[in-house]
Amino acid sequence: MTLSDETPGGAGMHVHRLLDEAFAGVEMGPDQQDLKEEMRGNLVARVTELTATGMAEPAAARRALDELGDVRAILDATESRPGPGEAAWQPPRVRPNPAFAVRTVVLSAVAATGLLVLVLAATVVDVPLAAQIVAVAFVALAAGAITADALRQETTTNHPVPPARAAGYGTATLLATTGLGAAWLYLRDAGLPWLVAGALLVVASAVLFTYLGATQTNRHKAWVLRQQAPYGSDRFTEDPAAAARFGIYTVTVWLVAAAAFVALTLTAGWEWSWLAVVGGFVAMTVLIARMLFAPKA
Template structure:
């Protein structure tokens, strides 16, 4: 390591003395270190000595404390000032639920490789759906650095939609010759209901951003959502989505009764792809008309 590199490390450590070294602050320090090394290399090529070049680079950098969080208007300042750490109880709950979900998923994977009793497959699907829904609802109830927590009822709605989607996907994944047609059709219905629920929740969701996030968005002139100022586009997309999923559900039922469950999921996949293409076309058309 050269003398200039040692000088950079020493000066940077001195500048960060007394600053709370959070993960964000450590990332910022390493970014500064890389920039200082590059700047010192430029100064040394121009004939400036090692220690002098390190001191000059630090002087050009300015007040480190202002960059980290004391100066308003810098990108790092509001984040470091407003950061919200996860609650320990939430972390423990999420870890335990994730372990349950992983066990249920392992049972479903095993059922695809070997014969597993139907009762265990049904139990695994139920556990996966419930844990996934609880994790989703619990996460949305937590305050984050950028967003306020969702109300209990609305977060429960997102959790229920996630549970329905996981239940439907689990039925399709665990289905085998020993399963009757009824649960397969029910799985497809659950997927459609989940997609419709997520669509409704997303369309009716109000802004959760904290004031400092909204201020930063305005300062950076971020693009508004395509549907915010175009009710006609939102109405068209809603009609298209309903039509697509009604057709997909009908195709799923027809394929299940004719070609079997191994091919019926293609109707749902086609409906999802067509809905995404419709959303993209509606968004870009709305933006091009602004």
């Protein structure tokens, strides 16, 4: 096969084009795709090393692929030895953390015990209110801890979530579970304050989950990002921080528009309040044009 020596773009683009040509005609399945992406990561790393010595990127990409060897031979060797311990190449796999498994089992047992107490209180056993409150706390704390701990674990396709963000998701889960537990206690004749507190906790949980989701960035492994990069994308996909700022700006624009709408309604009357909505749409249009299609540095 003929591999092009000159391809536009950076090292990732050169490697991408050469790999596409090397895999031309190959019937792609999950294993073949995994092999291709592992090769891509290794080639990009090698090209980076070669260009650091002064070699041009196209030549470095071609040399890296030559050093890798015959791609089809690697494919044949992999397919001819499909056993997990015998294959010439294995896709990257992250082994489960035994300590995480133990913690999850223990916390799940704690949550199950709390749920059992609540079920017994609702059916056949007269459980004191204090014990029911403790049971709700156990369930909520276990749910929040399991959520945060799970997000901190690296998987085959995802990096671990940063500690602060994982703690945020855990806290949101804890608030939601506690709010539902407080509502349940209200149904058990614990008093109206429990219902009010539960509603506030659920609302706080929803706000926190919304914030975390709106500011969430791509957590995929580097080789997945390299796979997506050559195809190009809009600015929000390439720059998650810009997408997060856009969400914050959007909320600010419409909060101001809503305040202006109320102010105009109370002062100038309904016939002028529509100007606030029009102003909001204009501001959003300008914001999208400025942020989504801004020239790259």
